[in-house]
Amino acid sequence: MDLLLRDVRPLGAAALDLLVRAGRIAALGPRLAAVPGVPQEQGGGALLLPGLVEAHTHLDKTNWGLPWYRNEVGPRLEDRIANERRWRAETGHDAGAQSLRLARAFLAQGTTRLRTHVDIDTDAGLRHLHAVLATRETLRELMEIQVVAFPQSGLLARPGTAELLDEALKLGADVLGGLDPQAIDGDAVASLDLLFGLAARHGKPLDIHLHESGEEGARTLDAILDRTETLGMQGRVAISHCFCLGDVAPARRAALLERMARLRMSVITTGSASRPVPPLQECVAAGVLVAAGNDGIRDTWTPYGRPDMLERAMLVGLRNNLRRDDEIALAFDAVTHAGARVCGCADYGLEVGCRADLVLVQAQNVAEAVVARPARKLVVAGGRIVARGGAQQAAHPASTNYTYP
């Protein structure tokens, strides 16, 4: 967990050296003196990035590395939810092995902080939760995994789910999840009262999937904002997807963003190319933090996605038509610093004292790293070298019995 990394360019700045002691950044500067017993690594002038942040994925349900899942699923949200429940029951999907496999693949591509929503419903109970908590434990020294207890089949819609979420939070889930209080649960007021009550009782932050569009979604967002304010949850609520911000009238959007900024409510986006999305530049200008995530990767919902947060930043950039270097920096921020703030990650960044989560890529600057998504030359997690050239290194617990697919 000690390392002297030489000749690297932090975010494109002039080349310098970086000293890691006990898993943290201990010094940064030109030509640092060698330290006896501390191994040295030549950066060769590569671009140095902080560990990447995946703010929204579903590790538990991925088919990553498994035989191809032939997708013949119907178009509606409800079809996809029902199909997945059936698939889960029929295949005996191993959420433990699969979440570990995908988390390791993320790590090899430089993601060191990750928030994952874990399915909890009255069919599968807490099976996926136990599986992902085990993965979190296995990778604890290398990766910050935040587990969201997520009612994928609805909360009010399936009685018994609230009790399971309560149990999940007792078992150590980090965040309470929600899902379309109006569109899925059919009663935003009752659903949100139940959800916020649970969060308050456990003192946990909230991360709510909001696919509801237009004015329906905006009204739900109003209700979420009301409860955030009333219950003093400022800075503790994130809205995932938040499609409604992409298709309400501009004045309505501006008013919502103004209130979100005031209550320090953040947005987590995939940069979906086929749905209205929260406009990144407008959110940032209003003071609303935006993080980015893949959502599901290679699962029954979608075959797309790759555990590469530089590629996700590119997709967010394409969706928001970010072409100038200073615009692309905003997409990069969503998978690094802003992402870490949205998820409440501690000790994040490239400053002295931060956790030594470091990514080296061959690129001239941040904008090129986003559009070209070069191979990860080196990934350091908590001060340990975990991957070289996109391939995991054998000498750490995360790589046992694992081959990158």
Next chain:
Amino acid sequence: MDLLLRDVRPLGAAALDLLVRAGRIAALGPRLAAVPGVPQEQGGGALLLPGLVEAHTHLDKTNWGLPWYRNEVGPRLEDRIANERRWRAETGHDAGAQSLRLARAFLAQGTTRLRTHVDIDTDAGLRHLHAVLATRETLRELMEIQVVAFPQSGLLARPGTAELLDEALKLGADVLGGLDPQAIDGDAVASLDLLFGLAARHGKPLDIHLHESGEEGARTLDAILDRTETLGMQGRVAISHCFCLGDVAPARRAALLERMARLRMSVITTGSASRPVPPLQECVAAGVLVAAGNDGIRDTWTPYGRPDMLERAMLVGLRNNLRRDDEIALAFDAVTHAGARVCGCADYGLEVGCRADLVLVQAQNVAEAVVARPARKLVVAGGRIVARGGAQQAAHPASTNYTYP
């Protein structure tokens, strides 16, 4: 130009062997007999795809492989056009070297047919045209490059341009290009009359950039359809971008598509994530062929893009929310068979008699090839092996003095 390729799965079908003689597919079948003097190549059960088709790019203006171009360009189309003209004048951009470099990179990623729009205006004259015609000639045995004479700065808008286009067609440009007859030229009727007149005089097909949106674009499209019908240009006109099909009312779109299908007019899309786009499934259902292209790659317009048509198919799939295997096949078609038909490529495909343009990737099926975009295990162009593992092979004219960046 002879080759016996063993154990490959054409588009995911059962494994068989494929014999190439004199640059064409001569036989396909299980356990073909070896032919004296014909080298053999083991496919190892890899997925076999036909050569990929790039239907819309701008080889002449790319900075691919050059130092990073810092983009600080204003947001309007006019800003970008003016900025590029300035950049071209100031930097002495080498369109010959750059078009060759990018074409070779496309080839290494399996693209064997490519349509490129070449800037022609009263500032630069025919400089870029000569450069790209030279690239076309250099790669003639390996790659079909179609050169579009393209009035990037407008046609009516810049007097003298029509004469240059006329000259370009005499010099061997394959296709006549157009650009926003209403939005840029300010007079769709006069602009289209001039353009169609030129095309008719030279007997060349048309490929018109149409960024105009909504009803403005639809009216221009009407005018293009009128002239196509009147002048008997059925099957000879393609519309690139055609954003208006993405944002007119559904009934209007259906009527336009019906007429386009009847006049065999096709659409070429990038699957732009930030603009309305022609809905792929609706176009196909109406009988309108859709091809796909990157548009510019790493130029003064945009830093995005990669000479990889499987990645372009993925972006088209994401934009059109194609998730089922049978839906993803439509995106794949746009970069293969449909793309070839739109561009009027001869002898295209995996049947006996077709040009031996072959791509091998490690993937279970076409859908996985699109979402995972695996390294090209082998690329054969006109019967010659031109790349292995994404890297060009030295022993062919396309690779002289070239290193893949």
